[in-house]
Amino acid sequence: MTLAVGCRARPGKSRDNKTGSWRVFRPVFDKEKCTKCGLCITLCPEGCISETEDEFVIPDYTYCKGCGICAKECPGKGIGMLQEEK
Amino acid sequence: MVDKTLELFDCGHRACGGCGAALAARMVTKAAGTNTIVVSSTGCMEVFSTPYPETAWKVPWIHSLFENAAAVASGIEASLKKQGRNEKVVIMAGDGATFDIGMICISGAFERGHDFTYICYDNEAYMNTGIQRSGATPYDASTTTSPAGKCSFGNKRPKKDMPQILAAHGSPYVATTSIAYPADLMQKVEKAINTRGPCYVQIHAPCCTGWGFEGEQTIAIAKLAIETGLWVNYEMVEGKVVKAKKVVRKPVEEYLKTQKRFRHLFKPTRQDAEIAAIQAIADRNAEKYGIDIKLRKE
Ligand SMILES: Cc1ncc(C[n+]2csc(CCOP(=O)(O)OP(=O)(O)O)c2C)c(N)n1
Ligand code: SF4
Numbered sequence: 001m002t003l004a005v006g007c008r009a010r011p012g013k014s015r016d017n018k019t020g021s022w023r024v025f026r027p028v029f030d031k032e033k034c035t036k037c038g039l040c041i042t043l044c045p046e047g048c049i050s051e052t053e054d055e056f057v058i059p060d061y062t063y064c065k066g067c068g069i070c071a072k073e074c075p076g077k078g079i080g081m082l083q084e085e086k
Numbered sequence: 087m088v089d090k091t092l093e094l095f096d097c098g099h100r101a102c103g104g105c106g107a108a109l110a111a112r113m114v115t116k117a118a119g120t121n122t123i124v125v126s127s128t129g130c131m132e133v134f135s136t137p138y139p140e141t142a143w144k145v146p147w148i149h150s151l152f153e154n155a156a157a158v159a160s161g162i163e164a165s166l167k168k169q170g171r172n173e174k175v176v177i178m179a180g181d182g183a184t185f186d187i188g189m190i191c192i193s194g195a196f197e198r199g200h201d202f203t204y205i206c207y208d209n210e211a212y213m214n215t216g217i218q219r220s221g222a223t224p225y226d227a228s229t230t231t232s233p234a235g236k237c238s239f240g241n242k243r244p245k246k247d248m249p250q251i252l253a254a255h256g257s258p259y260v261a262t263t264s265i266a267y268p269a270d271l272m273q274k275v276e277k278a279i280n281t282r283g284p285c286y287v288q289i290h291a292p293c294c295t296g297w298g299f300e301g302e303q304t305i306a307i308a309k310l311a312i313e314t315g316l317w318v319n320y321e322m323v324e325g326k327v328v329k330a331k332k333v334v335r336k337p338v339e340e341y342l343k344t345q346k347r348f349r350h351l352f353k354p355t356r357q358d359a360e361i362a363a364i365q366a367i368a369d370r371n372a373e374k375y376g377i378d379i380k381l382r383k384e
């Protein structure tokens with residue numbers, strides 16, 4: 001591998017690394033129970049949850065590691081963790 | 087005001103699922119904003135965010151060594167000043183880098199009075215190299231260099247009072263906070279960055295791998311640290327404590343029981359004297375910072 005001067009890298013180049021493949025459990029969001037409080041967005045260590053156009057929240061499964069923080073902290077208990085089938 | 091929609095710490099970083107330090111990086115960069123230069127010391131955050139040629143940072147970022155982040159930041163700040171530029175310099179360093187090996191560089195930089203914000207993400211041991219104790223490791227925690235066993239209950243020394251040390255250097259703003267309280271964290275980081283001179287923010291950032299718990303528990307455990315009085319969120323302005331988060335305190339056991347690093351206090355036999363010693367640490371914290379909410383007597 002050739003190194004760039006100063007070992008510099010393009011901002012956000014980490015997106016090349018699709019950490020979703022690490023996932024053992026998948027968070028599944030229940031639209032009915034969601035109050036759109038935004039807590040899951042704030043607390044996700046990956047920063048991979050965002051609001052959709054109809055103001056629902058959804059994780060980006062390309063990067064979600066399935067840590068379960070969103071499910072544990074959701075005040076409405078609106079997120080379930082389902083085992084991935086591989 | 088903090089723009090909460092700003093994401094300057096990107097996806098694809100290689101932290102363990104549920105990593106408290108990764109969440110700290112996200113929140114700190116949100117609070118700091120785009121006009122920021124980040125300096126990291128060697129450690130988990132540096133390693134998981136920048137396996138070359140990848141980087142999760144979307145602001146200028148530099149890493150040199152384990153021990154010298156404060157010196158690198160000093161040079162950057164002096165250069166920016168000379169050039170008449172206004173970027174904010176923020177250091178993000180682990181507890182080992184801060185409490186132990188970086189102490190000389192930190193002391194020098196705070197003494198010289200550079201205008202930067204030093205942030206320590208405190209996961210209470212040297213995690214990147216395999217969970218060795220640091221000056222930030224709490225009393226009785228089992229680590230690979232303070233293992234609990236027949237002759238020992240784990241780390242023999244109490245946590246070093248780093249905020250007090252930096253307040254004694256004349257730092258205008260010193261604060262402690264926790265990833266479990268995002269609004270508090272971002273407000274304190276913003277305040278530190280906007281205060282002239284060398285400021286210090288210490289963030290409690292639980293580590294599922296090093297402390298021994300499931301990643302989903304990270305926030306819950308960080309909250310319990312506050313609720314038991316083993317971690318206090320407070321602010322010091324010009325060396326004086328001006329604000330501390332008050333709680334209705336829970337017994338320390340509720341925190342200790344959640345983590346494998348304290349398992350030897352409960353199994354094979356319960357160690358009442360050691361648990362009482364840790365309760366005494368929480369009691370002293372409560373007294374010192376006045377955090378107890380007194381419930382009305384029946
Ligand atoms: C001078 C020097 N000594 C030792 C190391 C090895 N080393 C790299 S990271 C690290 C521990 C970092 O601990 P901390 O600052 O608490 O960060 P954490 O990994 O816990 O996030 C050590 C000992 C090094 N890189 N340089
Ligand atoms: S935490 Fe739960 S209720 Fe709040 S936005 Fe997320 S899914 Fe909806």
Ligand code: SF4
Nearest residue numbers: 044064065067068070
């Ligand atoms: S499981 Fe973890 S990584 Fe995935 S969306 Fe929830 S908080 Fe984020």
Ligand code: SF4
Nearest residue numbers: 101102105130293295
């Ligand atoms: S070892 Fe701890 S601090 Fe390091 S990446 Fe894993 S959870 Fe984060």
Ligand SMILES: [Mg+2]
Nearest residue numbers: 180181211212
């Ligand atoms: Mg550490």
